[in-house]
Amino acid sequence: MTPSQTLITLFIFSILSFSHATTAPPKLPKPKAIHLPIRKNQTTSQYYTTFVSGHPESPTIIDALIDLGSPSVWFDCTSYVSSSYNRIACGSSKCKKAKGSFSCLTCDSTPRPGCSNNAYGIFVYNPNPNYLTIQELGEDTITVYSTDGAYVWFSYDAPKFQFACADSVTADGLPGHNTKGLVGLARNENSLPSQLSSYFKLAKKFTLCLPSSSENGLGDIFIGGGPYYMLPSIEDQSLSLVTTPLVFNPNGPRLLSDGELSYQYFINLKNIEISGKHVAFSPSLLSFDINGVGGTKISTTIPYTILHSSIYKSLVQDFIKESSLKKIKRVQSVAPFGACFDSKTAPNTITGPAVPNIDLVLEGSNVRMRLYGANSMVEAKKNVICLAFIDGGVEPTTSIVLGGHQLENYVLEFDLTASTLGLSSSLLLKNTSCSHSRVY
Known part of the structure; x- marks a missing residue:
């Protein structure tokens, strides 16, 4: 099963688990940690994760390169459609917090994600062609999954997640066939672990387990701390670090x-x-x-x-x-x-x-x-x-x-x-x- 299929399966499982509810869905327990999968592209020797972004009626599955040293999340918004997307306006408190390029962007084309007026611009970096540019900062809901360290359990929405809505030129050169963007894991407020740990009130820590191959399963990004179980071992790896x-x-x-x-x-x-x-x-x-x-x-x-x-x-x-x-x-x-x-x-x-x-x-x-x-x-x-x-x-x-x-x-x-x-x-x-x- 591919990573995208895995996420879709989890998404459907989450919906079916609560389909019996005719009113508001039951309140999920507060997650103790968040999990995202990692796969390795054997041709490029690069590592990717997958997440779902956008309104539930039109979700988009994003495959994104993992970059430990990059400070933000960005992906190609050329075909991105979401009724819940909002651009971050210049001069707003959110743009000041993001500490971007100090630039206001305009767009002469039909308004869409990545093409807005009075949008705040942040630096976006693609490490493979070593390309740095300024792109629109926006926010939308992304869907992630909780974990107990051994399995993934429930899906959770993280609304108002900030990312740069990039153009297709910025994404050119990303390794792999389906890669649309990049997730930065750097120690700043706009990185993936910082945003998710802040929203879910988790410990400010994240963990990587990079796979040598994705043929027999996927690697891990844990956000929020352990335990970490690497089955079939029953040892909690967090205790022996x-x-x-x-x-x-x-x-x-x-x-x-x-x-x-x-x-x-x-x-x-x-x-x-x-x-x-x-x-x-x-x-x-x-x-x-x-x-x-x-x-x-x-x-x-x-x-x-x-x-x-x-x-x-x-x-x-x-x-x-x-x-x-x-x-x-x-x-x-x-x-x-x-x-x-x-x-x-x-x-x-x-x-x-x-x-x-x-x-x-x-x-x-x-x-x-x-x-x-x-x-x-x-x-x-x-x-x-x-x-x-x-x-x-x-x-x-x-x-x-x-x-x-x-x-x-x-x-x-x-x-x-x-x-x-x-x-x-x-x-x-x-x-x-x-x-x-x-x-x-």
């Missing part, structure tokens, strides 16, 4: 120039180890300079971790050395990867190819993210696996950008109140993953 601080890059990338801290998520990486041995590189690369250059960022739109050249070269060199000690045969590299191996010489295990472990040592008491073969390697072609890290050059803005492949099948809890990242061990160690069917 280790935490490391989320740090602000004081001069890092932002869409505004009003003094706000960077929306993106940075962590303090202290060092990298391969098979317990320290990888040598300048520790200054892990800090921010006066221009905000350096540090370690988490990204859902970068498929593979990108490293400053000096870090990359040391990592590859040490990994090759440790692999040779394990009798893993090196073969010709496959671009863009710098170290590739004969997969027949690295037996497969529950955590992927039996290659040297890579530990990302983080700030905190014995906090580390251990990358096993499933997250450190990628199959480049038949019988060839490659170290899934990319050389970012000698002058990257960020020294290390942790990409999606390295994050798959880990539980990542972003606590925006405590400003911490909660991190699980690899779910593969527990005979489970981030691919599930949560329909009850």
Whole structure:
């Protein structure tokens, strides 16, 4: 069943569950958490979610790219029809709260969502063609689902949800065939988790579980906190998370120039180890300079971790050395990867190819993210696996950008109140993953 079919099934189930009521439907219990599905496009290595927007009489199913560092939600409104849509007017209290572009937009065509006069404009960013534009800020009802951490239960309407109503040009270049927009998860008031946690009065935290594949089920966005059950495991993953601080890059990338801290998520990486041995590189690369250059960022739109050249070269060199000690045969590299191996010489295990472990040592008491073969390697072609890290050059803005492949099948809890990242061990160690069917 596709994600869209899953949501439609849930929507119909919700209606049928209460179809016996001839008067007003019974009041639903306050949700303890909200759930949205994640699927992975295997061709583009990008992650998507799906939600329903618009008036119940004419709902629109939106497939949207997940961008951890983007501050807003937007989608292509070219064919969007909804009687409950309203544009946010310039000068209103809502536009001041949104902190957009400080622009008022007009439209000479027939009025519709995305084409209004005296509409407030906000910045909209498409990371794939690296395209930034100003689009109309509007609001409408979106439908989301509650969860107990194991299954999704009831559908809930979140009225007056704010998003940018973009044109088709803005959406050009989005990976995938049906992607209409983007959901930003950044730490600001207009992001998806911030709006939903505020409306439903939930804890200001959200959690990602990125799937390595959508063939056997979908991944998760939890909004509001745990528990988190990754069936068939009966363990509540929220109880075993280790935490490391989320740090602000004081001069890092932002869409505004009003003094706000960077929306993106940075962590303090202290060092990298391969098979317990320290990888040598300048520790200054892990800090921010006066221009905000350096540090370690988490990204859902970068498929593979990108490293400053000096870090990359040391990592590859040490990994090759440790692999040779394990009798893993090196073969010709496959671009863009710098170290590739004969997969027949690295037996497969529950955590992927039996290659040297890579530990990302983080700030905190014995906090580390251990990358096993499933997250450190990628199959480049038949019988060839490659170290899934990319050389970012000698002058990257960020020294290390942790990409999606390295994050798959880990539980990542972003606590925006405590400003911490909660991190699980690899779910593969527990005979489970981030691919599930949560329909009850």
